[in-house]
Amino acid sequence: MSGLSSLSCLSRQLALYRPGSWSAYSVIFKQLKGLRRCSTIPVAQNLQETVNAQISGNEYEISFKEATFDNAFLRDVCSCRKCVDTSTQQKRFSTGEIPLDVHPKSAVQANENKEYEITWTAQGSEDHVSVYSQERIEQLASPLWRYNNRWRFTRDTMLWDAKTLKENLVSRSYNDYMKEDEAFKDVVLGLYSTGLAFITGAPTTECTSDLEIVVENIARKIGYIKETFYGTSWDVITLPDAKNIAYTSENLPLHMDLLYYESPPGVQLLHCIANSAEGGESVYADSFHVAYKLLEVDPISFYTLTTFPITFHYRNDGYHYVCTRPLIELDNFYTNPTPEHVPVRIKCVNYSPPFQAPFEHFVTKSETAEDHVEFRTFIRAFKAFESILYNTSELFETRFKPGDVALFMNRRVLHSRREFRLPPATDRDNNDGNFGRWLKGTYLDIDSFYSKLRQLSGL
Missing domain, CATH: 3.30.2020.30 (NE0471 N-terminal domain-like)
Incomplete structure (x- = not known):
């Protein structure tokens, strides 16, 4: 049986199972993964x-x-x-x-x-x-002990669409976050649970003192800052001849940051210092929710997106970064699922169309492409993912107010910004530094975030 005909057979097999039957998906997905290899290594039988x-x-x-x-x-x-x-x-x-x-x-x-x-x-x-x-x-x-020792925290992850997020979004004041242990813990656990949390009422000056930048202070309460070629923090403002679409007033589509790094940031923080622009709403989406939905309705496309190589790059302003990874990365060491946990565990999602590099020519040739997945098969799978992603019910939209700080998981939550217009008084040629729309950003490594999370959860 050929690879594609085998996949078609498995797709029909999946249709026999009721939606949401994760044990069924697990069995079939293991078969899907088996099609990738010429030979397989036997796995251990049930320990019992x-x-x-x-x-x-x-x-x-x-x-x-x-x-x-x-x-x-x-x-x-x-x-x-x-x-x-x-x-x-x-x-x-x-x-x-x-x-x-x-x-x-x-x-x-x-x-x-x-x-x-x-x-x-x-x-x-x-x-x-x-x-x-x-x-x-x-x-x-105990498989459950192994899972708990690594991943189980006081509050587990929650997949969301816009309605679910509105009902469960964690938001705490800056003063409480900085001074109260429970408020700080709420933000960290909320950030893990939904991938997005907010702090309100942060100082609307760049620095709390001559040396302390507000957004860096907020980040360092969790862990060490990840310095990139942007520095320890950076300004998101409109610039002439911008080297990044983020520094324009154009619509910035859904994406994740720095996927051209070998180890992209795990958490991003954005602090709104000023915002008198017309438009510029922020939009967020849960890529894990989208990916699991795709697994339910189209497991073939899901499987394709876990194997097909996408190259991301940044080649501008004296920098040249390149990294190749699939759209969906699985935690292949997560085994022995329990009824509480999805058998197919997503490790991260890599989606950033503005920073995609040209595909390598070999991926268009089925006889040489990894796993014999044709380029057009990948495009169909990519379209299937985006058709779910851009459903309006998946998108959570909000507008930054001065003092707001958004914290989000960069390898899970996609973010974007609507097009905006600055008032004439903040035209870049004549402004005095009081920008019409000014955000200050910084990053955290995922490892320092998980370290704090485990510490707060008593692990």
Whole structure:
């Protein structure tokens, strides 16, 4: 069966399932992913199928009542003082140092403290003693624990259209955000949940003092600022001969920033210092919501957008940045979904038409394109994504007032700006710095944001 005919068959198969049946989508999506490869690596069976009634060990694995573990895996997670430094909590050895023939020297039994003490032995290596608590064994066996340890916070993510966001949008005052722990926590958790949050009433001067820029102060309360070729912060104003469409009064379409970076910013902040322009409304959309909708109605297009290479670039004003990535990136290490969580986990979305580079010629040739996805197949998938994205019910629109600060997840929430007109008094040729529309922006790395989020959530 050819790739495309197989996909058509799977598409018809999907139609038999009711909308919203994520377990069905998971099964089919795994089949879709299987079509990508000439050969596949077998995956482990359900752990519960390998549970033994008694603890037992052999040359390759140890079976507890909770699960069966590879010997090398258990040896690698040893946290004794020889393996993990008690002060730095960093590993003292490399996984590559573990002998492949490592195995228990004797039968594994629980002691009076419900701990399992294992003496590991291997040919040509010194014996090593590891101790595992019952709680640790249960954690290692639990897909939900692994998910929680990495992703589960006090408030989980919420997919939204405009109506849902209006009902759940988090907005707190600048003074409360800077001084009150609960208000600060609300903004950070709200930003994670919907990808967008607001602060109101921030000072409408660029600096709170001679050295402190307001939007940078707000950002640093969360984590370290990500400096780019724009600096630690930048001004969004109308400029003559602008090097970026953001610095014009033209309509700025939905996009994400700096996708031509190997590691684009995770969070963007925009602080409105002045706004007397006519028009210029800000528009936001949840790309994750759009992508999951596409998965429901057109899984073939969804799959195409996870594999087809799109190149983004910035080549202007002495800079030349280039990076290639698919429109939808999946977290391929997210496995063993629970009923609470979508089996297909989106890691990020990459959508920025103004900064797309010309496609490489090879992508138009089905015999050489990755996964044999033709360019026209990609265009059809891209159109399907945009047809959902630009549905007016998906778009949340608002207007910046002086003192407003928008915080949004740059790899999830798309942002745009309507065309605007400045009053004559703020014409760039004669203005005194009191710009008609002046935003100040900065970025955060996603890692510093997640670090703060985990800390606030007690992880």
